[in-house]
Amino acid sequence: MSVITFDTIQDARRRITDYVLKTPFVSSPALSHFCGVSVGMKLEHYQTTGSFKLRGATNAMLRLNQAERARGVVAASTGNHGRALSHAARALGSRATICMSRLVPENKVSEIRRLGADVRIIGCSQDDAQEEADRLAADDGLLMLPPFDHPDIIAGQATLGLDIVDAMPDVATVLVPLSGGGLAAGVAAAIKGVRPAAQIIGISIQRCAAMKASIDAGHPVKVDEVPSLADSLGGGIGLDNELTFAMCQALLDDVVLLTESEIATGIRHAYNEEREILEGAGAVGIAALLAGKIAGLREPIALVLSGRNIDMDLHCRIVSGETNPLRNAI
Numbered sequence: 349m350s351v352i353t354f355d356t357i358q359d360a361r362r363r364i365t366d367y368v369l370k371t372p373f374v375s376s377p378a379l380s381h382f383c384g385v386s387v388g389m390k391l392e393h394y395q396t397t398g399s400f401k402l403r404g405a406t407n408a409m410l411r412l413n414q415a416e417r418a419r420g421v422v423a424a425s426t427g428n429h430g431r432a433l434s435h436a437a438r439a440l441g442s443r444a445t446i447c448m449s450r451l452v453p454e455n456k457v458s459e460i461r462r463l464g465a466d467v468r469i470i471g472c473s474q475d476d477a478q479e480e481a482d483r484l485a486a487d488d489g490l491l492m493l494p495p496f497d498h499p500d501i502i503a504g505q506a507t508l509g510l511d512i513v514d515a516m517p518d519v520a521t522v523l524v525p526l527s528g529g530g531l532a533a534g535v536a537a538a539i540k541g542v543r544p545a546a547q548i549i550g551i552s553i554q555r556c557a558a559m560k561a562s563i564d565a566g567h568p569v570k571v572d573e574v575p576s577l578a579d580s581l582g583g584g585i586g587l588d589n590e591l592t593f594a595m596c597q598a599l600l601d602d603v604v605l606l607t608e609s610e611i612a613t614g615i616r617h618a619y620n621e622e623r624e625i626l627e628g629a630g631a632v633g634i635a636a637l638l639a640g641k642i643a644g645l646r647e648p649i650a651l652v653l654s655g656r657n658i659d660m661d662l663h664c665r666i667v668s669g670e671t672n673p674l675r676n677a678i
């Protein structure tokens with residue numbers, strides 16, 4: 349854990365500043381009214397490539413030397429890391445190979461192709477995609493930049509935490525989408541570096557909550573991967589997890605799990621009340637508040653709206669209230 353110090357995070361912020369957008373932070377009158385406490389939202393779904401993943405990918409790419417960039421980079425991804433890495437690689441004269449499972453939505457795959465990356469679709473889980481990425485790193489000499497368990501990726505995602513404290517200096521509670529934990533570990537390290545008393549709560553999906561199961565077990569465990577409206581939150585944390593498991597274990601105050609219908613409610617609220625288009629993972633903070641799943645709210649609360657790369661037909665079905673939108677989508 350000590351590899352990601354507060355200085356590392358500030359260095360990352362300086363490093364990536366010319367390559368990423370400074371996304372808005374706004375208050376939500378609707379959620380503040382609903383919860384009876386002050387709620388602000390970091391609109392990180394406006395980030396270039398549609399998710400926060402550009403922060404970590406850019407930081408990691410900028411930390412490579414010319415020879416390393418010339419080799420090309422490889423990663424397994426649920427979509428958004430692949431898109432961010434493809435964008436960052438192209439911006440820095442490198443080339444990305446992105447391995448994804450068949451669970452990754454087509455709209456995400458096609459955006460990655462559009463960025464000129466070499467795309468490999470393999471297997472039915474993030475683990476299958478990771479195996480292919482490992483093979484390409486070993487056989488073809490590509491440099492692995494994984495989606496979360498890497499110090500430069502975590503430090504990049506952590507810069508989002510610095511933005512939140514700048515926008516809301518007295519922040520007491522932060523709700524962060526949680527899958528592999530790069531975002532939550534980074535944001536928690538950044539915010540607790542400034543406000544040690546702030547509570548950081550990870551939000552995952554009930555269907556496959558690998559980090560929650562691992563924290564409960566006291567070591568990384570494997571969970572089955574199944575389709576979810578929050579597809580960016582699928583996948584395991586890696587049985588050989590080196591950084592994010594220990595950081596999340598130490599820095600997260602709680603982990604909350606959501607059902608599919610709660611996630612759909614979050615997406616609908618974002619659209620109807622906040623006028624924002626979010627993918628499932630981006631809406632879980634809103635969803636957790638609306639579901640009343642955050643106990644003992646200390647205000648003010650900050651939510652991370654982490655991404656918007658949802659298939660628009662699926663979004664349309666969700667906001668029009670279809671009861672099982674995913675069954676028709678996959």
Ligand SMILES: *Cc1c(COP(=O)(O)O)cnc(C)c1O
Nearest residue numbers: 428527528529530531629654655
């Ligand atoms: C990757 C991703 C997450 C989860 O981030 P982790 O670092 O894997 O925990 C949340 N939301 C979106 C939109 C993502 O792309």
